[in-house]
Amino acid sequence: MDDNRTMAQLLEAPTKGYEDVIVVPEITADNFELKHGLLTLFQNKQFFGHDKEDPHAHIYYFNKITSTMKFPNVPSTSVKLMLFPFSLEGAARIWLEKEPPRPIQRWDNLVSKFINKFFPPSKTTNLRNKITRFQQRFDETFYEAWDRFNDLLRACPHHGFSELRSNSIHSKNALN
Structure with a gap:
């Protein structure tokens, strides 16, 4: 293998490998900044x-x-x-x-x-389990339990439960 580069060229820092991870489509608007x-x-x-x-x-x-x-x-x-x-x-x-x-x-x-x-799948599974096993605590009011339940739903917006299913889980557990 012949390498015909000069010593100066061999010592130059590489310029490849600095590409952006995110590629933004070309913007053709005038004066955009x-x-x-x-x-x-x-x-x-x-x-x-x-x-x-x-x-x-x-x-x-x-x-x-x-x-x-x-x-x-x-x-x-x-x-x-x-x-x-x-x-x-x-x-x-x-x-x-x-x-x-x-x-x-x-x-x-x-x-x-x-x-x-x-927010790896394991975290989703953990929160989905907490949602399905939700129960009102002995020392907590209905409204406190409802807030805590909604916090769980918000923490995992892709929980996969329909609104009707979520309400029935809560209602069943709140009555226990």
Whole structure:
């Protein structure tokens, strides 16, 4: 194998491998830019990836903020893809940086990868079991139990129970 590069070329730092994980579709709108203040807004409420953090709440908050932004001729999903990395820090940022380059091109794919990472199936199973075995505590009022039950439902929005099923589980357990 002949390598005809000069010593200077051999010593140059590599430039490959720095591709972004998230690929934002090309934006053709004139004069489009994200202002620094907007980035700061997302950096003030970052998701770190701690066990006690709720990734569903993070996505909900993120969607709520981005839904208030309108840029002419710019799809909202493109804006979300651009801004999402600024909403992560710590273990969550490291997770995103370790993803293989260029796999995420759609907002729903990013949300799916994020939720699967920070809300694994085992956590879903655990919460679904708590929901199905829910009982009112002896020292708790009906309203306190109802709040606690709804907290479980909110903690696992993809619990898979229909509204009717959830209400019947609660009603049956509350009567016991």
